[in-house]
Amino acid sequence: MTLTTGYAHTPVMTAQVSEYLAPEADHVVVDATVGGAGHSCALYRQLGPGGFLVGIDQDESALAAAEQRLAECAAQQKASGQTPAAYLLLKGNFRDLDRLLAGVPLGYVDRILFDIGVSSPQLDDERRGFSYHPGAPLDMRMDPDGAAPTAAEILAASTEAELAALLRNGGEERWASRIAHFIVCARAQHPLHTSDDLVEVVKAAIPARERRAGGHPARRTFQALRIAVNDELGALQQGLDCAVGWLAPGGRIGVITFHSLEDRLVKTSFAAWEDRCICPPDLPVCACGRGAILAPLTRGALRVSTAEAQANPRARSARLRVARRSVPEAIQHKKNTEGGTGTGHHLSEKTEERKSEHEQTRKEVF
Numbered sequence: 001m002t003l004t005t006g007y008a009h010t011p012v013m014t015a016q017v018s019e020y021l022a023p024e025a026d027h028v029v030v031d032a033t034v035g036g037a038g039h040s041c042a043l044y045r046q047l048g049p050g051g052f053l054v055g056i057d058q059d060e061s062a063l064a065a066a067e068q069r070l071a072e073c074a075a076q077q078k079a080s081g082q083t084p085a086a087y088l089l090l091k092g093n094f095r096d097l098d099r100l101l102a103g104v105p106l107g108y109v110d111r112i113l114f115d116i117g118v119s120s121p122q123l124d125d126e127r128r129g130f131s132y133h134p135g136a137p138l139d140m141r142m143d144p145d146g147a148a149p150t151a152a153e154i155l156a157a158s159t160e161a162e163l164a165a166l167l168r169n170g171g172e173e174r175w176a177s178r179i180a181h182f183i184v185c186a187r188a189q190h191p192l193h194t195s196d197d198l199v200e201v202v203k204a205a206i207p208a209r210e211r212r213a214g215g216h217p218a219r220r221t222f223q224a225l226r227i228a229v230n231d232e233l234g235a236l237q238q239g240l241d242c243a244v245g246w247l248a249p250g251g252r253i254g255v256i257t258f259h260s261l262e263d264r265l266v267k268t269s270f271a272a273w274e275d276r277c278i279c280p281p282d283l284p285v286c287a288c289g290r291g292a293i294l295a296p297l298t299r300g301a302l303r304v305s306t307a308e309a310q311a312n313p314r315a316r317s318a319r320l321r322v323a324r325r326s327v328p329e330a331i332q333h334k335k336n337t338e339g340g341t342g343t344g345h346h347l348s349e350k351t352e353e354r355k356s357e358h359e360q361t362r363k364e365v366f
Helices: 014-021 038-044 060-079 094-102 120-124 151-157 160-171 176-189 195-205 219-230 232-246 260-274 306-311 329-338 347-365
Strands: 028-031 052-057 086-091 109-115 247-257 294-296 319-325
Touching: 014 038, 014 109, 014 247, 014 319, 028 038, 038 052, 038 060, 038 109, 052 060, 052 094, 060 086, 094 232, 109 232, 151 176, 151 219, 160 176, 160 219, 176 195, 195 219, 219 232, 232 247, 232 260, 247 260, 260 294, 260 319
Parallel strands: 028 052, 028 109, 052 086, 109 247
Antiparallel strands: 247 319, 294 319
């Protein structure tokens, strides 16, 4: 498939996402990072006429590509005699999931996917400044039309101590203090506006013997700046918290990450939702009533296959964690006596029932 928008992106771990999220025909699916709709199309094909997919992204070019791909998926289903599910694309950051979904007629969400990080089209577009393209502006904003400061503005305005903390916390950079000092000295001579400017400073700051190992010497610096520009870790935490509140009883949430900081945050968050008991450790039986909200479906994080890593080197660091929303006893009993949720009903016919159950489960969680 050729995208006329120029937004060509290969989704990672699509087979595992489809297997572990496994939406049913009448489910509501939210792709919180729709990108070029690679994952969305795989999940969309598993939905029936009563299903509904919501795709969210803050990048206009990604949304244009997603619209084209999903329209093609729907057309293919119609051509084969199937009735495709409905879909809706929304512009925004997944940290604002509550606000974005509040305007959609949903009671709750059955499947939620996050694919964290930068997409290949963003990396390959030298105007975005995410990588080391010669002469690329130090922008790094996921939403180029947003009000967030650019990487160049952060480099110009931050103190040496702030820069060192940024590089250490966001890039786990061993030479954070030294690089921060070199940045402050360099900007006193001339502003750092392009990727070349920053790469030159980083190379000068890191000893030669260290530069020869571990990939590009500026990799961690660029990562740290990108995370800071977009407040990626803060947005991820907010997005996860919102997602758990929207997740249906028995619903599933999947998160793909690409570096240890993101994966650690997801792992810690899932664990916190799994173990919420605040009873004294010597109490033999839980008395606080704070039962588990999530249960892991993957043992640790799933990794890409060797074949996928060879075919798509940018996927080699990807990790997928999936968890399932616990089902309160009252709702479980209701579903058992009804013989399941059923399929084939139009979304609007179930909205009020969904809203009622959603409000009930949110009260139990929060």
